[in-house]
Amino acid sequence: MNLQAILGNFALILFVLTVLTGIIWFLDVFHFARQRRARADAALADFDARNAKLQKEGIKTDDSDRAKLEADILRQPTWIEYSGSFFPVIALVFFLRSFLYEPFKIPSSSMVPTLVIGDLILVNKFVYGIRLPVINKKIIEVNDPQRGDVMVFKYPKDPSMDYIKRVIGVPGDKVSYRNKRLTINGQEVRYEPLPDYLDEESLRYSKQYSEHLPTVTHNILNDENKPAYVQDPDAFPYHEQCTYNLEGFTCTVPAGHYFMMGDNRDNSADSRYWGFVPNENIVGKAFFVWMNLGNFRRIGSFH
Known part of the structure; x- marks a missing residue:
């Protein structure tokens, strides 16, 4: 009885997706996120220095944009955000399907x-x-x-x-x-x-x-x-x-x-x-x- 030939390639597809999204997640956690943090820290330092200079000159400053500046720089690119979100789900499905239980029709x-x-x-x-x-x-x-x-x-x-x-x-x-x-x-x-x-x-x-x-x-x-x-x-x-x-x-x-x-x-x-x-x-x-x-x-x- 044929249980849909397409399922024969599904394990490979799931494996490739797990590896790709896992690599992206790993790079983001240990590389890209640190780069964004460094850029944010540098930008915040410039922001604080600029405001401090203006205050010395008697000019009133507004710090309300500081949080938005930091959030904008730390925000993940869309492709990284989606890959990081899908990785644990795909990895769990891959593990369950590969080692525990697999559905068939x-x-x-x-x-x-x-x-x-x-x-x-x-x-x-x-x-x-x-x-x-x-x-x-x-x-x-x-x-x-x-x-x-x-x-x-x-x-x-x-x-x-x-x-x-x-x-x-x-x-x-x-x-x-x-x-x-x-x-x-x-x-x-x-x-x-x-x-x-x-x-x-x-x-x-x-x-x-x-x-x-x-x-x-x-x-x-x-x-x-x-x-x-x-x-x-x-x-x-x-x-x-x-x-x-x-x-x-x-x-x-x-x-x-x-x-x-x-x-x-x-x-x-x-x-x-x-x-x-x-x-x-x-x-x-x-x-x-x-x-x-x-x-x-x-x-x-x-x-």
Whole structure:
């Protein structure tokens, strides 16, 4: 699922703005402000000397302009004033977005019924480790993704794009999906039928099941009119660790990689088609819908 390719460059844009406004703020505090103070002190000294001379000559002086003179000289140029004002705000947003939580918008239906089009979600950026912003390099290990996690990651075929899917297989797992049923490491995943799911946009019903993964239970959809086999998978890295037939596929997840699938199983372009997600592509764990302008009842945790 594409989460708006433009967001792929937003971290870099935010980083550049933080650096630029930070440099301007730093120069103003430690250089430009001191220059303005020195000019103001010199101007005030001239002002006081001139008034003192006039008073000696018996001429009455007015000191009311002294404060205005000082304020005018100390006033920041507009470009410095705006940069200094924006710097703490931009820096805070950059820190929160890079290391704590990042918002995303769901634009497609591949994660229905868990997430629907228009959901605005929050992604935990630190639960899988602390990463350097922009280059996304992990510097501190925390936790590894677990089966059942809803994870945002850089699309392996185009890292400028963010995708969101559910973790089905972790490194070393043998994942089979045959006749639209999962088997992980030889253990069949348990399914319970639920009432059919109505897509309110297309007014179509899909078969809905409760899928019991080892660590989480969630709902999935199946389209009875779609085949079980995977049509035209890519020749992705480590594709030799997957076998496909008319019933589905079996893949062994390589080290440092994850196998991802959408909850809307027959309407999701995922690891079945374009392959495994390497660890360096991980963005974070999705955990909360903070807004859906079309349906406020969507707000809340989906775990």
